[in-house]
Amino acid sequence: MRLAPSTHRVVSLVAWLAITFAAAAMGAAASVRSAEFYAALAQPAWAPPSAVFGPVWSVLYALMAIAAWLVWERSKSVGVRGPITLFMVQLVANALWSWLFFAWRLGGAAFAEIVLLGVLIVATAVSFWRVRALAGALLVPYLLWVTFAAFLNYSVWQLNPQVLGS
Numbered sequence: 400m401r402l403a404p405s406t407h408r409v410v411s412l413v414a415w416l417a418i419t420f421a422a423a424a425m426g427a428a429a430s431v432r433s434a435e436f437y438a439a440l441a442q443p444a445w446a447p448p449s450a451v452f453g454p455v456w457s458v459l460y461a462l463m464a465i466a467a468w469l470v471w472e473r474s475k476s477v478g479v480r481g482p483i484t485l486f487m488v489q490l491v492a493n494a495l496w497s498w499l500f501f502a503w504r505l506g507g508a509a510f511a512e513i514v515l516l517g518v519l520i521v522a523t524a525v526s527f528w529r530v531r532a533l534a535g536a537l538l539v540p541y542l543l544w545v546t547f548a549a550f551l552n553y554s555v556w557q558l559n560p561q562v563l564g565s
Contacts, residue, residue: 412468419464422490423456426497433501441558446551459541463490466537470530482526489519506556506563513549520545 434449467486470479493516500509520542528535556563 408472411471412465415468415471416461416464419460419467419490422494423460426494429494429497429502433497436501440555440562443551443554443558446555455544459544462537463541466527466534469534469537470527473530477530479530482523482530485519485523485526489516489523492516492519500552500563504563506552506559509563510549510552510556513545513552517542517545517549 437449463486467483470482470486473479492512496509496512496516499505499512520538524535524538524542526535527538
């Protein structure tokens with residue numbers, strides 16, 4: 400039994416939301432008690448309160464999933480293996496950052512990894528843009544937030560070498 404095209408589209412969107420939020424859950428597993436840890440760290444004056452991160456990341460993960468879905472929807476007419484592979488690699492890198500920073504408290508490694516994540520996001524956005532411009536554009540807020548997070552990671556790491564390594 401074949402699904403109607405509209406049903407197939409909904410199912411694939413739900414699948415991309417599930418994949419993307421599964422990566423979010425993997426990262427969240429590393430930061431279960433991160434609010435206490437984060438609050439105890441010396442932070443720059445421009446650091447947002449920890450309550451901001453959850454809502455921002457929820458929106459960003461939804462945008463990421465929609466972008467991947469838009470690319471996936473073009474798979475019959477355009478080759479999307481490369482862009483989708485990049486997307487999956489950057490999802491893994493995204494989840495890994497929480498483990499490096501919050502669980503393993505490796506500020507320098509987390510910073511190096513978030514820089515790599517930024518490069519992966521740029522590559523993913525460009526490859527998505529080539530398939531469907533809107534998909535690439537939907538990754539721009541994610542790139543901006545990760546860039547901000549990289550500056551924050553670096554600053555917090557430098558302010559807390561005794562906790563996050565020197």
